[in-house]
Amino acid sequence: MIRTVGAALQGRFLRGLAASPDGTAIRTASAALGYAEAHERALALAGALLAHAGGPPGAVGVLGGKSPQTYTALLAALYAGATVVPLHPGFPAARTRRMLDLPGVRAVLADEEGLAALAPLGGPDGLDLPVLAPGLDTGAFRRIPVSARDALTEPRPAGPDDVAYILFTSGSTGRPKGVRITHGAAAHYFRLLDARYDFTPADAFSQTFDLNFDCAIFDLFCAWGAGATVHTVPPQAYRDLPAFAAERGLTVWFSTPSAITIVRRLGGLRPAALPSLRWSFFAGEALRCSDAADWQKAAPGALIENLYGPTELTVTVSGHRFVPDVPAAHVPHGLVPIGALHEGHDGLLLGPGGPADVATAAVGAEGELCVTGPQMTPGYLDPVDGEGRFLEHGGRRWYRTGDRVRRLDGGELAYLGRVDSQLQVQGRRVEPAEIEHALRGCPGVDDAVIVARSNDGVTELVAFYTGTPVPPAGLAGELRRSLPHDLVPRYYRHLPEFPLNANRKTDRKALEERASAG
The missing domain is CATH 3.30.300.30 (ANL, C-terminal domain)
Known part of the structure; x- marks a missing residue:
């Protein structure tokens, strides 16, 4: 397996650094961090990880809020050739402990908020884990020192089968399931996005998602691959989103559809209230046509896309560009279609009879969507979690999404709801x-x-x-x-x-x- 930096997820940041060496990579509520500074910091932290581990660092946790330190930590873990495990500081300690134990996390990079969340897991009988948090008191946890002599001169390469990151989804049992996403899957995904969208260094991306939600990967690495700036969106920004968007010059918005309801309720969907937006993306739950139409009126210069995809298929695996006033037959239950599957992927529909009941490819056919292709996860951390989630059919392995869809004209799909709902x-x-x-x-x-x-x-x-x-x-x-x-x-x-x-x-x-x- 050939390992390179350019084809790895971290290679997208290097593209942004080359396109915008003096530009801002991330802007949070309190600070901004440039591409060059983030790159140098990440090289130093990555070197510290490698020096402490004495070899490949394996799985590394990133625990923090939306701070410059957290985004630098994410980049540093990738630069070190580690598998990143993004963690949420607001989760219960027991849940965080499982997310650390299951992938065998060997070190944690944390900011101040992350250290506070980690503290309950420390102590004499607690978790014995080294922590990298420059300038902060790591408490009961062993500190990983940072030294200029250990800093890397360039990021470590990765191969397409190497796991870039692990995200946890909620299983039917209530315990989190660890989903492995490879550098190869991410490379295929972003190659398609680069061809579909015209992002440039002048773009300003929102980031409404936390790092443990896979849609955050879209924001960061679409922006960083283009040399653009990512702007975290604090909760108070929704009180007057038009003012926030104008102040930050936002051109790319991405959120769950529920955000539309919040912005509307707070008076932010006035006609032409969001004039700077040129792209608006929604994912994570069904997008209503009426919501998309209201957002379009507020952002008349934006192209709106409804993106679809479970974590197991690398962020999103289909997309539909919204057009108002389409025939009702094309929007079942008033929901925007989820579009056609990405290039290189195939889908089949299962009927109520399960694997023995495969629906036809005819327009109007309905069933549970199963997908196979290069964005599919190689599997869960715990093989038990994969029972019933994958299907062997036609000599190929398919992921069962659990979503019911209907085939539309032109290869597009309409979302009908969850099978289990x-x-x-x-x-x-x-x-x-x-x-x-x-x-x-x-x-x-x-x-x-x-x-x-x-x-x-x-x-x-x-x-x-x-x-x-x-x-x-x-x-x-x-x-x-x-x-x-x-x-x-x-x-x-x-x-x-x-x-x-x-x-x-x-x-x-x-x-x-x-x-x-x-």
Whole structure:
């Protein structure tokens, strides 16, 4: 296996350094860090890691907030040839401990916020792990010293099969699953993005995602590959996003669709309120056509794309460029399509019968989307987590996404919902997205989420909605105009806003718990 720097993920930062040597690589709420300075710092930290390890550093944790130190640490781990394990300082200590133990993390790079999160794991009977945090007190943890004599002169190379980073997703059991992403998968992904988008050193990217969310990889390495600047977006920026975007000169926006609801509620989706944007991307959950249309009015100069892809397929594996006023048949349940799969990838649809029930490739076919291609993970850290997630078919290995889709014209796909979100009500298979779409069409309703609860063994539908409070009888009456009687929820609960999880997606699990509590 040939190892190079240029084809590795860290090679994209070197491209940015060459294109914008005097430019700013990252700007946070309190500081800015240039390409040249970040490069030199990363070389020094990488050298310290290698000197301490006495050889290849293996898996290295990066634990911190959105600080210059954290982004430099990410770069340094890659420069050292390590496998990066991004960690979130807001996670419970027990969860962080598992994320350190499972990949066999041998060292942690941390900022001040990361050290505070790591502290509960230290002590005489705690985790014995060296920590690299220049200028900070590492407490009970062994300090990795930084010396100018150890600094690298250039980043270490990596091969296509080497693991660039490991991200953890939530499994059905509640314990995190470690997903391995290789340098080769990342190289294929960014090669396609470079061909599709026209990013330049003049661009200013938002970063709404935390580093443990794979969409952050898109922000960083699209920007850094072009010599552009990444701007972290603090929570308070949403109070007046147009002002923040204008002050930072944002040209590229990327967030979950839930951010649109937040910006709208706070008055930031006025016509032409976001004139500097020329690209807007959304991923992580279904994008409603109405939300995309509202964002388009606020950002009339932006091209909007709905991106799709589970972590196991390297950030995103398809994309659809939004165009208003498309036929209803092309947007089931009022959701923007997820587009065609990336070049080099194939998809097949599984019916209810599982592996023996493969749907045809005809337009209109529906089923669970399975994908194979160069962006697919080589597997989970714990092989047990892969049981049922991969399919052998036609002599090839496929990843089962768990998402139901419909084939559209031109090779595009429409998202219908999660396979495991389908409900059985009085023997009828119910798709929550269908009811949610109908409920959003009711007067006074802005957004809707449908969940189920069990009442003495009977499945009942509970509707949560935002907007103007409406009498339940009025909502039920409106829904009966378009839905079969047994699809009309019995219970309706108005909320000022939906709860969001750590990745700023609508927290359906929290709504399910609220429904079950009565």
